[in-house]
Amino acid sequence: MTTAVQAPSWLPDVRITLAQLASGILEYAEGFTGGTPFRLPYPANLQLALDRLTLLAWHQGVPPPGSVVELLQLAHTPFAEWSLVLTDADVDPEESLLAYGRPTVTCEELGKLRGDVEAELRENALMHGVLDKSQAHDAPDSYVAFRKLLISKPAITAFDLDANLADPHLALLAEEVRQAYADAPPEAIADGIVRTCQGCHGLRLPLDDDRTWACVDDSCPDPSTAGPNHRAADGVQWLRRELRTFIAGPGRAELRIAEAVSELGVMARLWPDFDAYDLSAFDQKPWVADIKAWRSPTRLARRLRQGLFAVPDDADRAFIVIAREQVRAHPRYLDRLQRACPAVGPGQRIVAVSEDQFINAVSRRAEAGR
Ligand SMILES: [Zn+2]
Structure with a gap:
């Protein structure tokens, strides 16, 4: 117009x-x-x-x-x-x-x-540091272990953190793991207790009235269920905010989709080739995907217009997969995304689909191959 x-x-x-x-x-x-x-x-x-x-x-x-x-x-x-x-x-x-x-x-x-944004630079600096070190040591498993830890444990006690760093894959990245976390903020502590959320395993914080404790993660799949309490004396650490938004939030969907693909009896690899994209499914003629959990389709479209991931030559099909939470929360998410970014529309090399569409398509191919 x-x-x-x-x-x-x-x-x-x-x-x-x-x-x-x-x-x-x-x-x-x-x-x-x-x-x-x-x-x-x-x-x-x-x-x-x-x-x-x-x-x-x-x-x-x-x-x-x-x-x-x-x-x-x-x-x-x-x-x-x-x-x-x-x-x-x-x-x-x-x-x-x-x-x-x-x-x-x-x-x-x-x-x-x-x-x-400074936060993005820091996120990139840390994530790039992790990538560089994993690549220099030819240690893709360390890279995957790092991301899995951040996603599965956005809140962690000092003891649990040390226990995880005993894992030889993570030991390589001990310094970066420690940089990814910060002490739980004072407002997260009341009566010597730190409260967690069962949905995202992050912290719950007091709302304005100081009596209601809530998960403040917009993309949390189950923000109303309380997780275990920790003693503040146990030195609770919380994943830094920008990593919660850009690593842990989408990561929950990444882990869930990889699991669903594996359950279909299909080989799934997360962040292959040091994070060239998020997921590859099938051993031969793989399907490759980037998984996105942006709240707004128009903002995601703007980001995608700046560049899409490079599809490897041997890939059979390529996808942008939109996480279930976002598709449910936003009517016509895919329509709006594809209208604002036609490069991921039907018939393109990379096509945007919902998580459910992706899993169904994997299931159909797996069935056809049996
Ligand atoms: Zn939560």
Whole structure:
């Protein structure tokens, strides 16, 4: 669709402004842990986002946020309730950037799209370090063990962490494993107890009333079931936030899909060739797949348009597989994704499918081969 009136050149891009706001909020959230008050000045990205939102508000004739404090209040508000119109911003009306004072997955995804977010650099630096070291030692099993640990144990006691590092595959990456975790934040501890979630095995945190404990992971498959409690004295560690979002969240779907493929009697390999893609199924003429658990199909489409994984020559078919939770939560997820990124549409070399479609297709091929 074309707009009749050209936007003035000084008018900031709504999408970039929101991404900058998301980055600023992520930096801001990194800047305080637990009860420690945040120290001024605010992150530069927050201040810049405020300036840009002010220009947008003036242009639209609505009142701008008066301060960074008001901006952070606005960040708790669903986008539908903003007085600013956010056309082309890749956000859904019910989403917000902050919930209970913490960045949402929406905030992570928007911040990630900016491409220069510090958290992404750190995630990449750590994950690249892990890849480099595993490759240098020709130790693909170490790489797989590292990812499996992060996915299966986003919260872990110091004792359990040490026990895992005794595994020779993981011992190679001991330093990186320790960097992936941080001490459980003070707000996660009450009466000397740290509470966990059965759905994602991460921590539960107190909501605003300090009495309700909840899993704050948007992609948790079972956020209302409590997992085991740990004594705070046992030194509970929690996977760093960006690794929870971009490794553990999608990783749950990766492990689950690999398991479902194996149960069909089909050989499945996770992160083959040092993570060239997420999964390969079948020994001969393999099917290869990247598994995605992005909340928003339009944001995922934007990411996919920046580049798809390289399909190996011997691959029979290639897929982007969308995790079940996301397909269920978002009506017409695949339609919207393929419309925004035709490169993964029907008939392309890489086709986007749902987790259930993928498992069914694997099942049919396995049946046909018997
Ligand atoms: Zn959970």
